[in-house]
Amino acid sequence: QVQFVESGGGLVQPGGSLRLSCTAYGYGSIFSIYEMGWYRQAPGKQRELVAHITNTLHTSYHVSVAGRFTISRDNTQNTAYLQMNSLKPEDTAVYYCNGRGDFGDGSWGQGTQVTVSS
Numbered sequence: 001q002v003q004f005v006e007s008g009g010g011l012v013q014p015g016g017s018l019r020l021s022c023t024a025y026g027y028g029s030i031f032s033i034y035e036m037g038w039y040r041q042a043p044g045k046q047r048e049l050v051a052h053i054t055n056t057l058h059t060s061y062h063v064s065v066a067g068r069f070t071i072s073r074d075n076t077q078n079t080a081y082l083q084m085n086s087l088k089p090e091d092t093a094v095y096y097c098n099g100r101g102d103f104g105d106g107s108w109g110q111g112t113q114v115t116v117s118s
Contacts, residue, residue: 009112022097040093
């Protein structure tokens with residue numbers, strides 16, 4: 001089983017920026033990740049996909065973050081990043097990442113809290 005662990009969240013003022021990181025851990029196993037995605041879940045709402053990247057670096061974004069968020073990945077480190085600029089209060093949520101590979105679907109981590117508030 002491959003576990004995805006997020007970091008980098010925090011409190012930021014509207015208009016500010018944060019960079020989230022996500023690393024996949026296979027606990028000694030060798031694995032390949034085909035695609036990775038960043039998700040978020042706000043209080044009282046369902047988890048939604050906000051950014052996605054394939055192993056050929058094709059990216060796609062939720063309409064609410066397009067032009068403000070950028071997803072990238074470092075395949076040598078099994079890591080994905082989410083650069084978030086021009087943050088808005090409605091971006092406040094717990095952010096998760098997950099991926100799919102030769103192991104199937106990964107296991108969800110604890111997520112990282114992002115709070116956008118003045």
